[in-house]
Amino acid sequence: MNIDFRNVSFSYPNREAGALKDINLKISQGEFVLLAGSSGCGKTTVTRILNGLIPGFYGGKIEGNVFLDGCEIRDYKSYELAFLVGSVFQNPRTQFFNVDTDSEITFGLENAGMPTKKINEVFDKVTKELELGNLRAKDIFKLSGGEKQKIAFASVYASAPELYLIDEPSANLDTLGIEALKKCLEKIKSQGKTVVIAEHRLYYLAQLVDRVIYLKDGRIEKEIDGDTFRSMSVEALNQMGLRTNQYFKATKKDVKKCREITDDKTLSLKKLSIGYGKKRVLNNLNHDFYKGKICCVTGRNGVGKSTLLRTVCGFIKRSDGNIILNGKEISPKELKKKAFMVMQDVNYQLFADSVLNECILGTKGDSKDKAGKVLKELNLLEFKDYHPNTLSGGQKQRLAIAVSLMMNKEIILFDEPTSGLDYKNMRLCADFLKKLANKGKIIIVVTHDEEFIDCCCDEIYNLA
Amino acid sequence: MITIDPRTKLILIIITVAFSMLIPTGISTCIWILITTFLGILLGRVGKTLKATLLFGILWFVAIYILPEISGTAHTSLLVWLGLVFKCYPCCMLAGIVIGTTKISEFMAAMAKWNVPRSIVIPLAIMFRYFPTLKEDWGHISDAMALRGISLSPVYFLKNPLVVIEALYLPILVTASKTADELSASAITRGVENPKMRTSRLDIRFRMTDGVILFLFLFTFAGIVMFYAGGYV
Amino acid sequence: MNNDKKRLNAKDLIITGVFALLFLMAAMLGGGPFATVPTLTFYFPIGSAILAGPIFMLFIAKVPKQGALAIIGAVECILGTLTGMHWGMNFGFLICCIIAAVIAGIKKFESPVFNLIAYLVYCIGPMGTYFVFFFNRESWISFMLKKGTQEEYIQKMSETASPSIMITMVVGTLVVAALSGLLGLRLMRKQFIKAGIAA
Numbered sequence: 037m038n039i040d041f042r043n044v045s046f047s048y049p050n051r052e053a054g055a056l057k058d059i060n061l062k063i064s065q066g067e068f069v070l071l072a073g074s075s076g077c078g079k080t081t082v083t084r085i086l087n088g089l090i091p092g093f094y095g096g097k098i099e100g101n102v103f104l105d106g107c108e109i110r111d112y113k114s115y116e117l118a119f120l121v122g123s124v125f126q127n128p129r130t131q132f133f134n135v136d137t138d139s140e141i142t143f144g145l146e147n148a149g150m151p152t153k154k155i156n157e158v159f160d161k162v163t164k165e166l167e168l169g170n171l172r173a174k175d176i177f178k179l180s181g182g183e184k185q186k187i188a189f190a191s192v193y194a195s196a197p198e199l200y201l202i203d204e205p206s207a208n209l210d211t212l213g214i215e216a217l218k219k220c221l222e223k224i225k226s227q228g229k230t231v232v233i234a235e236h237r238l239y240y241l242a243q244l245v246d247r248v249i250y251l252k253d254g255r256i257e258k259e260i261d262g263d264t265f266r267s268m269s270v271e272a273l274n275q276m277g278l279r280t281n282q283y284f285k286a287t288k289k290d291v292k293k294c295r296e297i298t299d300d301k302t303l304s305l306k307k308l309s310i311g312y313g314k315k316r317v318l319n320n321l322n323h324d325f326y327k328g329k330i331c332c333v334t335g336r337n338g339v340g341k342s343t344l345l346r347t348v349c350g351f352i353k354r355s356d357g358n359i360i361l362n363g364k365e366i367s368p369k370e371l372k373k374k375a376f377m378v379m380q381d382v383n384y385q386l387f388a389d390s391v392l393n394e395c396i397l398g399t400k401g402d403s404k405d406k407a408g409k410v411l412k413e414l415n416l417l418e419f420k421d422y423h424p425n426t427l428s429g430g431q432k433q434r435l436a437i438a439v440s441l442m443m444n445k446e447i448i449l450f451d452e453p454t455s456g457l458d459y460k461n462m463r464l465c466a467d468f469l470k471k472l473a474n475k476g477k478i479i480i481v482v483t484h485d486e487e488f489i490d491c492c493c494d495e496i497y498n499l500a
Numbered sequence: 501m502i503t504i505d506p507r508t509k510l511i512l513i514i515i516t517v518a519f520s521m522l523i524p525t526g527i528s529t530c531i532w533i534l535i536t537t538f539l540g541i542l543l544g545r546v547g548k549t550l551k552a553t554l555l556f557g558i559l560w561f562v563a564i565y566i567l568p569e570i571s572g573t574a575h576t577s578l579l580v581w582l583g584l585v586f587k588c589y590p591c592c593m594l595a596g597i598v599i600g601t602t603k604i605s606e607f608m609a610a611m612a613k614w615n616v617p618r619s620i621v622i623p624l625a626i627m628f629r630y631f632p633t634l635k636e637d638w639g640h641i642s643d644a645m646a647l648r649g650i651s652l653s654p655v656y657f658l659k660n661p662l663v664v665i666e667a668l669y670l671p672i673l674v675t676a677s678k679t680a681d682e683l684s685a686s687a688i689t690r691g692v693e694n695p696k697m698r699t700s701r702l703d704i705r706f707r708m709t710d711g712v713i714l715f716l717f718l719f720t721f722a723g724i725v726m727f728y729a730g731g732y733v
Numbered sequence: 734m735n736n737d738k739k740r741l742n743a744k745d746l747i748i749t750g751v752f753a754l755l756f757l758m759a760a761m762l763g764g765g766p767f768a769t770v771p772t773l774t775f776y777f778p779i780g781s782a783i784l785a786g787p788i789f790m791l792f793i794a795k796v797p798k799q800g801a802l803a804i805i806g807a808v809e810c811i812l813g814t815l816t817g818m819h820w821g822m823n824f825g826f827l828i829c830c831i832i833a834a835v836i837a838g839i840k841k842f843e844s845p846v847f848n849l850i851a852y853l854v855y856c857i858g859p860m861g862t863y864f865v866f867f868f869n870r871e872s873w874i875s876f877m878l879k880k881g882t883q884e885e886y887i888q889k890m891s892e893t894a895s896p897s898i899m900i901t902m903v904v905g906t907l908v909v910a911a912l913s914g915l916l917g918l919r920l921m922r923k924q925f926i927k928a929g930i931a932a
Binding site: 510513514517520521523524525526527563564567573575576577578579580581582583584586587588589590591592593594595596598599618619620622623624625626627629630631634665666669670672673674676677679680681683684687688692693 | 741742743744746747748749750751752753754755757758771772774775787788791795800804805807808811812814815816817818819820862866870871872873874875876877878889892893916920924925928930
Binding site: 050093114389390423424425426 | 743744923924927928929930932
């Protein structure tokens with residue numbers, strides 16, 4: 037599959053971000069190309085043009101020409117393109133059409149009207165080549181994020197397209213999930229397929245990449261070949277607004293050396309257990325979280341990190357042990373008042389029709405002044421009349437933080453705050469977390485983002 | 501335990517709908533519940549089928565023996581309510597059995613064989629697909645509401661009606677829109693718009709057992725119609 | 734790509750499926766408490782009209798094509814049939830959805846007044862069962878009255894379908910539907926359009 041972009045420009049009908057200006061790009065068969073750049077630079081737009089979602093699905097006008105093996109892309113219908121181009125998206129939760137894994141893997145083949153016998157042959161081949169033995173005939177809703185993404189990949193793989201388009205596939209995955217994804221990518225590279233992948237997390241791709249296209253404000257700013265990219269220093273990459281190209285593990289810091297800790301400055305878990313018998317999720321946890329400190333909770337998928345977060349928020353009653361705040365035992369009801377969680381998908385917690393109204397929602401009396409101050413601190417004041425849903429991911433997150441400040445919450449929890457954030461926004465997020473800590477809040481963050489942990493965490497609590 | 505084609509199950513439901521449309525509620529309803537119970541047990545769904553039959557029995561007992569002892573408005577409303585329940589019971593019970601013994605992909609494949617238009621098949625499939633996601637989303641949203649101190653109690657609602665209303669509608673509709681968009685993008689790029697007839701990896705065929713079960717239901721239906729038309733019931 | 738303005742493409746169909754489920758949930762949550770209590774059974778249509786207004790308004794803004802509402806009707810009708818709901822409600826719903834689609838479509842789904850009327854018509858659907866009961870109640874409840882006298886029988890027949898119950902049901906549903914529809918229109922202006930989800 038040879039790709040040729042000639043003088044391509046594009047803008048979305050309703051927004052400026054993500055537009056492309058005069059793109060000229062050639063990709064040859066078998067190349068593994070990484071599209072990198074900060075949020076809104078246009079890398080996702082390039083993938084959408086290649087799979088036909090632009091302009092068909094997203095609207096907008098394209099200028100210039102895009103050729104796939106010499107044929108104009110706009111001459112293809114969506115289902116004709118589906119034979120040539122396979123797309124894998126960011127969100128594992130919303131990519132699958134079926135409820136069970138087997139049907140999902142054969143979805144593309146069924147759409148194409150392939151005869152039943154052939155479908156089953158391909159199905160057996162795919163499950164063997166991608167090592168999906170343990171995922172056959174399962175309920176997709178019961179899989180982990182990484183397993184879901186693997187099924188999504190298998191579904192595309194089954195149609196054997198020549199070009200793979202992958203849009204930030206690691207955004208919602210943990211470390212294990214990313215490793216499984218890497219294996220799939222190695223497989224298709226070894227088959228000589230053309231791969232175009234848009235990503236923020238670069239480290240797991242470093243060994244696979246043939247060329248890096250660095251985009252800025254819709255233009256191709258730089259093209260870097262694979263070897264040069266692999267030898268670039270982390271500082272040079274950060275300067276370009278990009279994340280590290282190397283595997284990295286944050287070093288554990290010892291908070292006990294820092295300062296005098298007294299009982300009334302902590303949230304303590306003493307022998308905390310959740311669940312009974314076989315359904316025991318958390319077992320005999322003992323840990324102290326300190327005011328003014330950021331504690332990062334790590335651990336593989338399924339070890340109970342979400343359960344811990346929800347328990348500290350007061351949604352789950354403990355089966356054994358205590359939770360103690362400021363020297364006194366605290367009940368789930370009281371925890372609900374004192375704790376706040378910034379969820380992985382912030383859309384679940386935005387309720388109002390403007391940023392300002394979101395801050396004053398549920399508060400008593402005249403809190404507009406306070407809201408103004410809080411919004412200013414979080415760089416959101418200029419957006420105060422905007423609808424929360426029109427903000428970017430990072431801005432929505434800061435709005436949730438603003439709400440927690442307005443409600444005078446003492447304990448603020450974060451669930452994977454940096455999924456899908458580019459380097460600049462990841463650093464911003466780290467800065468705001470430090471600001472929050474300086475106000476004396478107890479900050480608990482569930483994350484597997486090592487760069488982020490290195491930036492702002494005071495302590496690492498591993499739930500092994 | 502036997503298995504029958506999803507299309508047979510559909511035909512059985514249609515026969516049952518015809519039955520409840522044409523035949524007045526009475527002893528024939530009991531007969532219908534009996535053959536439905538028989539089918540449920542044959543298909544392997546024993547526990548839940550028997551519970552449904554038992555519930556029917558209890559309601560029938562109440563209708564025939566207990567109801568005449570009650571009087572006044574309680575009698576009237578119970579009369580109406582039971583009338584509605586009995587009209588719907590045969591279909592409902594059969595539907596429960598069908599849904600509990602058929603996979604969605606099986607069902608969709610069967611619809612495709614009958615050339616049911618995709619403008620019906622796709623939305624139906626999506627409804628089943630989206631249901632667990634909707635439950636998950638709602639769980640997160642109600643957690644978020646609790647953390648904000650927004651509650652669904654009548655007292656809170658009377659003090660802050662607009663807050664509760666917006667909290668109820670906005671997040672769910674925003675996440676529903678996003679989910680619909682992402683689902684569509686993923687389906688379209690895998691060729692869902694292909695006009696060619698959809699196939700399936702499952703082999704769906706009519707067999708001998710389908711014929712036998714169909715015959716049983718049709719025979720019962722014909723028999724009841726004849727008795728009714730002949731004035732015996 | 735598919736630019737046909739009136740036909741429904743895959744994206745429209747998937748949005749229809751998602752919203753069909755939201756409509757179903759709204760009807761069940763609103764009307765459920767009524768249907769399960771014997772004295773309030775007849776008022777199920779009132780309950781099912783309470784929550785769906787905003788969902789309706791958003792849906793016709795997202796997919797302003799007549800086929801979409803008709804498909805909601807067809808899908809809910811099929812689902813109702815498959816789960817054993819009474820045919821009066823299923824087909825009543827289908828017919829009302831088609832009429833609602835035609836009404837709202839007259840002004841290309843852009844007139845608030847026509848959209849509101851369309852929603853009122855949409856809410857009439859579930860009343861189908863009760864209309865069938867009203868006109869055909871002998872076949873539904875005779876077998877339970879065999880023990881009484883002829884007079885008692887006639888009296889019961891008229892009590893169970895007294896005009897006052899039917900009128901309360903119809904008027905109540907239309908009033909609640911109007912309020913829910915107006916709420917929907919308001920939320921459209923205030924929230925949905927600003928949020929960018931009405932496109």
